[in-house]
Amino acid sequence: MSEKVGVGVVGSGFMGTTHANAWRRVPYVNYLALCETLPQRLEKAKEIAFKLNAKLYTDYDKMLEDSNIHIVDICLPTPLHKTFAIKAMEAGKHVLLEKPIALRLKDAREIIDAAKKHGVKFMVAHVLRFFPEYARAKYLVEVGAIGEPRIARAYRYSSFPAWSVKGWYGEHRLSGGVLVDLAIHDYDFLRWVFMDEVDRVCALAPPPEKKVIKEITAVDHGIVLIKFRKGGIAYVMASWSYPQGYPFSTYLEIVGTKGILHVDNKSTAPLGVAKPNSYERQQVYPEDPYYLEILHFAEHVVKGVPLRVTAEDAYKALEIALAALKSALEGGAPVNLPLKEEVIP
């Protein structure tokens, strides 16, 4: 394949905009398009496309006919993943797909099979693997700095974005809630670090009457125990229920047979900014992790660099997420993997 590729980003929401901006900086990219099919978003999308010198499509099928495009990057709500991904693959396009891969295991498998069938490259955007501190933690474990990993904790928590109360995140059937949409970052990362498969998951989430955000149907807070096959265990806490204004926060610790490592995004933020009645810590990454992720996929497509996140990784992360959700919905009943049935119908 030639050194240059064209890219079509689908969706002009927060993630679509982030990805489009990142693609614009990738040296292999010589053509950029943006697709927005929702009329109410069109003005905003026009603005973004203009800024990035990207061709704007309002019809996805038309964009797929564009022979300048080799890669389609899908940043749409999860329930749309399967249709959009498979259509792109059928058109012979390589696909970068936002996480989670899907909400049903059957859908996930169909996407993976379609990529194989049409011989296109495919990656799910598990961006945490490209965050420098998490990538370094993985490296430290790999070189034996803490010995064999035994027990880990991972937190990921924030307030629920007010603009999202009526959005799809809040709908149980559309996003799977916090135990699927947010915690999947950590499930995937932990699987990567432990280099092991999950044996059993047990999770708790506040029942509807105890929920902090009563307006939404999705699970808004959850705690998860994960047992790996070789005996490692992990705890995951994920939340959208922190008070409004609470900053997005993450924490990770991994204990092994030879030591312990911590990654805490509050204590590692190099910048604090205080103004009247506000204070925030700012993380300033040496390089935007979304850019690193997108550059990686570009290098996979152009140069055949091995994928850091395989399709099976994405499938397994979804399986853990669904097991956690199932366990929480069943009041904390342990759930064994592999999952035998769908959790979100």
Added chain:
Amino acid sequence: MRKLKAALLSFAHVHASSYARVLKELENVDFVAIWDDNEARGKKAEEQYKVRYYRSLEDLFKLNRDLDFVIIASENAKHYELVKYSLENDVHVLVEKPFTTRLDHADELIRLSRNKGRYVGVCFVMRYHSAVLQAKGMVDKGEIGELVSITTTNHGTCPYKAAHWFVEPELSYGARIPLKPGDGRFRGGSVTDHTVHCADLLRWITGSEAYEVFAEVGENIRGDLEVEDNALILIKFRNGVQASIDCSWSRPEGVYPTWGDVNLYILGTGGVIELESFNQQISLASWTRGKLEYIYWGPDVDFIMIGDFAEAITSDREPRATAFDGRQASEIMLAAYESISTGKPVRLPLT
């Protein structure tokens, strides 16, 4: 595009190995020569980096006529001679901080650099840190109003176990000058090593020059040093900003989980920026290593700095931190010593 040819002069400084790594990594640079007046150290580097070692600096320049630039990571006291000799051989120079410990030396090198049409950059590496850039950008845009006061720290462990010259007055400062009357210590310790990074950031962020400096030194933390290992400095800038520097080697080496810090707490009329540049660490404690360590994952500032210096040469522009910046930071360091010696605030410029 033609690759730039580079040499590294001396591995005396603890940063040299990182600079060598960067010279190997940069795609538009050929790392062609190493010089070191310590032959064993030079030969070891030759083997490690697969770059030819020269015992004679004259030979290095004679046999590398197309050399573009050198990085100097020698003992501080040798900066002047090495920068001078390199400029006389028509190469650009990136030199470790502090630029010089004498202002007449600095002035002479600045003149020589102009006459030769060769750039001199000083390794004020903090100017390349993404969080520092973000903070400076916010200040420049007026996001915290007018600057009022800035507290800075550049704490560290004492590097003498890795490189003993850091605590030898002749090599670190270039002379044996008593620290103050009735004190057995000499200049050349933490004030020499650690004042200039913060001094440079303060000048860069305030866009102003220091006009008065006051400094206090305490009794040493370590009992076995000829030079000071701690000091606190107050600075008034011409634009009214008040600032302080803690340049102490106050972190116990071998025990403390990291080498130290570069922190700035910037107060403006409309807000505060807290900059803790080296917070980007994973903390790691292991039974094998017997202690807690911070594993840094932030920006590779040496890589960005040297890459930018190469870019400056290619596009024929001044490096981000110039010889003049080096001189001005050294002047604040020298004023601090003067104040320690006299016990009084010292006015700048120094005469």
